Amino acid sequence: MEHKSYTFLEIKQKLVNYCVYQDRCHQEVAQKMRDFLLIPEAKDEILLYLMKENYLNEERFARSYIRGKFYMKSWGRNKIRNHLKFKGVPEKLINSCFNEIDEEDYQKTLTKLYHNYYEKIKGAQEYQKKSKTITYLLSKGFEYEEITQVIKTLGGE
Template sequence: MSTWGKNNPDQSPKKNWTQEEAKGKLETYCAYQERCAWEVRRKLYEKGIQGKPADDLIEEMFRDGFLNEERFAKSFARGKFRLKKWGRARIIRELKLREFSPSHIKTGLSEIDPEEYYDTLLTQAEKKWEKTKEKDPYKKRYLVLQYLVSKGFEQDLIKEALESIQSQE
């Protein structure tokens, strides 16, 4: 818990939104960055709006074009892959957490170029291989493999990349 409120007694604690206030705030929230219905529902819950009123607001956001699940899935997959260097498995897991349908997940993953994906995996594997100080090559391989699995890359591709790296040494 932050002590900010204690140091600033004039500042009121977070207040709940009214239905009218929520629409404007949500439009700003969704216009700032691509959002999905799950994130908007969480935001509404934090601000004291639940059930039918929340569903109505979310439906209205879809109608007005502020929310679009397909657009979000594409943007999410592209961004997490290019910026955070996540693999497909991690992206799928995160989209499932946000309650996306398999068709939207598939659409989102179509944004990732297979060649760029493998090149990124290889680059990540090489970087981790160089940073890992382990002397035993089997332990080192295991540590790099675990790291890449945690990033969401597939085991068969990881093994291929590690064999490629080890054959260069």
């Protein structure tokens, strides 16, 4: 396959566009740079430029990622944290950004998910329904303590 060669400025512009389209983390930008055969100095220069001009902002990325995965996909904190870690976002930064999720919204979402999933399970005994629902919520990334709290609140204990 023939590779089109780009000038340094064209590559820089492509990476600006990549960051403008949606918030990116450093790892995603580094991965994208591998598509272009750049010398390390050129990569560093582009990275610095993207950060200086605020196209690349790891905190902004983490915050919008957390909001999106919680409010759009109803993921719990554990799943969000693991995915951000996998993207190379530092744990300290992840923890400082979790205030993007309103605590009340977190509880409401967890309660709603519990209720909806629990009601869908047919032909199982009480404890099986509860156990399946807990497993489902753990897979969505919710904390076990939070789940058991919801069960207590719903009068299931």
